[in-house]
Amino acid sequence: MVNDYTDTLQKLCHHLRQLAGPDAEITPQTDLIDELAIDSVKLLNLIMEVEDEFDISVPINALADVQTVHELASLIHQIKSAKQ
Amino acid sequence: MSLLDKLDAVAAARKALLPEGVDVFGIPVEEVYSSTEAKIGDRRILFLGTNNYLGLTFAPECLQAAHKAIDSEGTGTTGSRMANGSYCGHRALEREFADFYHCQSCIVFTTGYQANLATISGLAGAGDVVLIDGDSHASIYDGCRLSGAEIIRFRHNDMADLDKRLRRLGERSRSTLIIIEGIYSMLGDRAPLADVVKLKNAHGSTLLLDEAHSLGVLGQTGQGLVEETGLMDGVDFITGTFSKSLGGIGGYCVSNHPQLDQLRYVSRPYIFTASPTPATIASTRAALRLLHDGTELRQKLWKNARQLYSRLRELGYRLGPEPSPVIATILDTPQQALALWNGLLEHGIYVNLILPPAAPDGKSLVRCSVSAVHTSEQMDYVGQAFAELSEVILR
Numbered sequence: 017m018v019n020d021y022t023d024t025l026q027k028l029c030h031h032l033r034q035l036a037g038p039d040a041e042i043t044p045q046t047d048l049i050d051e052l053a054i055d056s057v058k059l060l061n062l063i064m065e066v067e068d069e070f071d072i073s074v075p076i077n078a079l080a081d082v083q084t085v086h087e088l089a090s091l092i093h094q095i096k097s098a099k100q
Numbered sequence: 101m102s103l104l105d106k107l108d109a110v111a112a113a114r115k116a117l118l119p120e121g122v123d124v125f126g127i128p129v130e131e132v133y134s135s136t137e138a139k140i141g142d143r144r145i146l147f148l149g150t151n152n153y154l155g156l157t158f159a160p161e162c163l164q165a166a167h168k169a170i171d172s173e174g175t176g177t178t179g180s181r182m183a184n185g186s187y188c189g190h191r192a193l194e195r196e197f198a199d200f201y202h203c204q205s206c207i208v209f210t211t212g213y214q215a216n217l218a219t220i221s222g223l224a225g226a227g228d229v230v231l232i233d234g235d236s237h238a239s240i241y242d243g244c245r246l247s248g249a250e251i252i253r254f255r256h257n258d259m260a261d262l263d264k265r266l267r268r269l270g271e272r273s274r275s276t277l278i279i280i281e282g283i284y285s286m287l288g289d290r291a292p293l294a295d296v297v298k299l300k301n302a303h304g305s306t307l308l309l310d311e312a313h314s315l316g317v318l319g320q321t322g323q324g325l326v327e328e329t330g331l332m333d334g335v336d337f338i339t340g341t342f343s344k345s346l347g348g349i350g351g352y353c354v355s356n357h358p359q360l361d362q363l364r365y366v367s368r369p370y371i372f373t374a375s376p377t378p379a380t381i382a383s384t385r386a387a388l389r390l391l392h393d394g395t396e397l398r399q400k401l402w403k404n405a406r407q408l409y410s411r412l413r414e415l416g417y418r419l420g421p422e423p424s425p426v427i428a429t430i431l432d433t434p435q436q437a438l439a440l441w442n443g444l445l446e447h448g449i450y451v452n453l454i455l456p457p458a459a460p461d462g463k464s465l466v467r468c469s470v471s472a473v474h475t476s477e478q479m480d481y482v483g484q485a486f487a488e489l490s491e492v493i494l495r
Contacts, residue, residue: 055456055457056457057456057457057460057462058457058462060234060253061234061461063253064234064253064254064255064261067252067265067268068264071268072268073229073250073252073265073268073269074252075229075250075251075252076251076252076253077245077248077250077251
């Protein structure tokens, strides 16, 4: 389960680097909006990439509580786990 | 951050981006001369961003009907239809809209925004899914949020992507409301309705088509994309607005599903908004008749739209994918867009400026909306202004 989360986090970080640039410092605590400057539209587009990467549906309503990389990775992990 | 600090941050962001002395997003209009001309500051300006597609805002039939309704029924209804009743005009307009679409039922709303809010939040709820095009209008997003349903987006006009997302939903696709638009307000392109209907049928979903920008513009009698494609039977619900081709304010939803009428009892935006004024209803009824019979207006509209689209493309502007009365020039930076917007205003032409995040893919747009009543001379002048500005903007 932990490995699965780590795998999710790594894949998510790969997508985030494509948005924020290869030099962006990304940790689980990184704030998506304040530190990576990912605005609402970029975040919605990122979610479509994430949905395809993990073959899941991520309702955009669920993003209201997401601020950090860890929170987004946890949300994805939770949806993946519920599907299995 | 306090409540007011957040607004200060908005003010600072606006100040950093926008020029001082011009209210780009609330330009003061001093006088309106006609459907296409007004006074802004001390200058006569050509309106090229007002969605007045058929130019009906000064149609004598509409003005007369509105005047008569004010004299006979007063300035407002002072409450919702649930509380204050449905006037003759409300009921007549609903019948006329249902007849216009050859549909069983219609509900009229006070604004187009409210039509989407009320319809979507009345149809979908917790446990359901709404699957919306990525370029959907804000009223669709807000209606989805209000519904409490799970909101999933598909890539704009990408049918393989829609199919993939419906498949992923499995059995839940049967309690999914797909929402698309006849003509998209940002780039002026159309939804591939035939393909959407096929997917909707294959997955057992429900389809809502918003004809806000296509009513009066597409189809023999102006019904919109649904008429142009002959796919009325494939669409479950159609919403639209009175504030574009009909030259007023308000909205509607039509359907052949008898359940539509139940929205009057469950849809909070319908229940808790004051109903449209008698003057608005009366002018809209007159405008709907003109729209229905407006083949010649539609021909003029499309002639103007194709002329401007071709001219801008010839000049090297990047545009939306197809000619349409909504013609968006796509710029890489907000500064470029602002320079073009300002340059056009200096030439006496008012258009819409759309900056990120409102525009798709982080781009900035300068959006024109063409009218049937723009004259050939006006369209030539617009082309000439864009040509002069292209030397600076596209350099």
